Amino acid sequence: MVLLGASLAAVASLLIAYSHPVTSLGFETDCSAFAASLALENSTIHFSQHVPAGSNLTFPDNPETCTRPFQLVPVDICRVVLSVATSSRSSTRIEAWLPQASNWTGRVLSTANGGISGCIQYEDLAYGASLGFASLGSNGGHDGMTGVPFLNNEDVVADFAWRALHTTAQVAKSIAPQFYSQNYTKSYYLGCSTGGRQGWKSAQSFPEDFDGIVAGAPALAFNNLTSWSGSFYQIFQAAGSDGFPPMPSWPSIDDSILAQCDALDGAEDGIVETATLCNAIYRPEALICDSSTTNSSTCITALQAGTIRTLFSPLYGKDGALVYPSLPATPGVAQLANAFYGPAPFLYTVDWYQNAVYNDPSFDVAKLTPEDWAFAWSLNPGDSNTWSGDLSAFRDRGSKILHYHGQNDGIITPLNSERYYDYVSRTLATPAEELDDFYRFFRISGMEHCGGGPGASNIGNSAAGMGASLEPQDNVLMAMVKWVEEGSAPDTVTGVKYVGQEDQVPGAPPAEGPRPVEYERKHCRYPYRNVFEEGEWKCV
């Protein structure tokens, strides 16, 4: 039975399928035969394979750098693996995870990538399938976590920039009716980080592809982001060993951020609701040792305070042009950015500059200059910048986009998402009250890059980030479904803080069994800020 326009209650009931899988012999047979009958332009269908619920699917051919050797499959699916030629010298590998018809909601879901991969996010396919979406993902046009395949092949770059996802969206719309003998109802997208950027790229350039887009922590202004990511190594190199805060002192940075900023939102709870306010007043100089405590792990030298100030400053380049806004001054960010960006020139920056910008694997990325940054931005390899503010076509066809960004994101600064929202507002000459009709941006306090962190960061943006329920107020994907299908837009997004989540390894799957809830918090849509007044959280 095909569920078209399934009610939200019916969708919610699919959670049951997560723990009580249903199999069907007909489904198994149909799936195996599907590869032979599937007709897709420019495509090679590798195989279709029935995967029973509860299987731990392994991917022996998947590059190790993708760090996805296996995936638990929560519901019965028909797994279809194919490749689509995207030009004479490029192609993208796509997987479709198709729930059996009785579990299908009529919806198709495209997912995408992270970093500069190269890696199908199987966990997102599993999540989408478990929610009744015919769920597709691609390798973004190349395999593995490196950008080496970009070298001398801008078609591979274009796949990464936009074409793999655009292709996936088209395949989704073609494969679903062929498999279910019933057209899809709505086309959705879910992605974060590079996936967030890819979702935004779609809204900017391919407004027909999706009815609803959920785009998290997007890598917008991508070439500038890449330059900025590479600048931290230079900051720490310039600081030298004297100017680099010793590791034992780094937790003190978080302490000083909270000491100076935690009360800005009216609640001293370890969570900074609005990072940009903390950036405005945070003073690492408060950590400088006074004359009585020159040798302490909780204070630093003036030179080191200068390094921390630079770390929390925006990056400007040639002729004073903004390259990228500052890291957010929120707990955990300094250490995360240091771990990610500090020890060596950032891998993605190296790969991007060597293979996509300069086509020169010997190029020394440790010596990037403002001239290089400006060049990469203007070169815009594969049209990867993703910085158009003109969403008029997307708006006019009635599509919706939900944008979120963790306020404790030390990998892609959430301050850039605010900048983009304001840029869209100016480009469309539309104030926030009217952008609300199709574009809503939520600042998620206490969320790190795409999830995790000390706050109520579980908003259903992934299986690992599943919130309190599948109800739209608790789940950004189901909120998007409700917005698209019922016209009811989310005013807030409620996140869950689970007990002990701050100790969870980033990216790890959620713990088995129910997780005890510590608290929930509503997150406000920009430009509203969350403040605690008179005993409750309010969007002001």
Added chain:
Amino acid sequence: MVLLGASLAAVASLLIAYSHPVTSLGFETDCSAFAASLALENSTIHFSQHVPAGSNLTFPDNPETCTRPFQLVPVDICRVVLSVATSSRSSTRIEAWLPQASNWTGRVLSTANGGISGCIQYEDLAYGASLGFASLGSNGGHDGMTGVPFLNNEDVVADFAWRALHTTAQVAKSIAPQFYSQNYTKSYYLGCSTGGRQGWKSAQSFPEDFDGIVAGAPALAFNNLTSWSGSFYQIFQAAGSDGFPPMPSWPSIDDSILAQCDALDGAEDGIVETATLCNAIYRPEALICDSSTTNSSTCITALQAGTIRTLFSPLYGKDGALVYPSLPATPGVAQLANAFYGPAPFLYTVDWYQNAVYNDPSFDVAKLTPEDWAFAWSLNPGDSNTWSGDLSAFRDRGSKILHYHGQNDGIITPLNSERYYDYVSRTLATPAEELDDFYRFFRISGMEHCGGGPGASNIGNSAAGMGASLEPQDNVLMAMVKWVEEGSAPDTVTGVKYVGQEDQVPGAPPAEGPRPVEYERKHCRYPYRNVFEEGEWKCV
């Protein structure tokens, strides 16, 4: 009778002298004879002249551009006018206004200049003399409000940068004992704007000159300030007539600032206590007309919102180096900056670049580039930058400095004062608790450039800005006296808001008679912020 180490109560009683002048025949005779006996190196004594209290002294030879044709003299003074050669091709004109011995507190006070003048601030001499200081001021090495005398004469530039004040301080210390036959006790300084910079320059480079410095709204990082001042014309030129908000809409900018920021400090009272917090969140995009109100004086176009955003952004230059922080996002600032900096290349910027930087009166300042900005900074004419953070000599000799800056200052951004404080903290490797020993910076909410504005901005920094009393908590100059002479430093500065002061013409003398007080407010020392919590203002 000479009052050495006069008690503060005695000082306060001098207010009586303001309204009940006392004259002395001996004083008149002594004064007239003083010019002939005065011995000062490299000096020409023009005259000494007794001026009775209540006189309206005129200055027929004073350049019209100084806009100071006369000055009411509140107490009996001996006015001494002299010139000091500062090099073979430069000199500075100095006036000393010496109260009669019975009114003298033993203190000497140097005052200085504004803009790029050239103009003795007689009002400050009158204020200082009325408080019992032997008060001196100079023309800063050239006459009038323009910088034309700088042309091809860096000695005149050096006078403006530091030498005229250094000379004044020396003359003060020499003239007082010759006039009173008694040595001075302490040497003070009071100045704002360029005067604030000159005070800071003294602390940085001539730590012996003053025991106590009150430096307001300082033009620190002077060459960059001058470049920044000149950038606004370029912003508005680039915006063109379409991008320039129409005049009727400018008050809406203030309204939107208050709508977005007034509650940040806990009190919706029309006063933004901490400008930098508002800068962090202020969105001119909120003013963009929605689809139903495209023709309104209270909304603007997207292009115009972009102009306002640029107006409230920091200026960066060559290779991304910061030129100057943003204007503060506080009421009145946009209009003030527009009026000052918008209609034509800013006069001081023109004068400075043509005469002090390039020695080329034909240089087109409308076309300044980041290269020019960087050149001016590195050229540093006359050592005018005033950006040393090393105050160790000043600190070590026991001198004190009180720095204040209005949060509604649209001429010199108060955000630069925060930047300087933090720079000093790093340069001296000293956290705020220990800087407090000799350097305290107060953010004065609701104060425009050196005074005025909608808030409790009367803090005794000038006669026009006289607060509730001469008690040190109400008067920054008397607070400095108490700090220097009793070792008791001000934790807060209390300002007065007078009824109707927002309608007062900037720079005009205070109204006659008592002014009705609307309210008083304590201003916090940086990095504390003023917040209204549980019914009272607190420094947090």
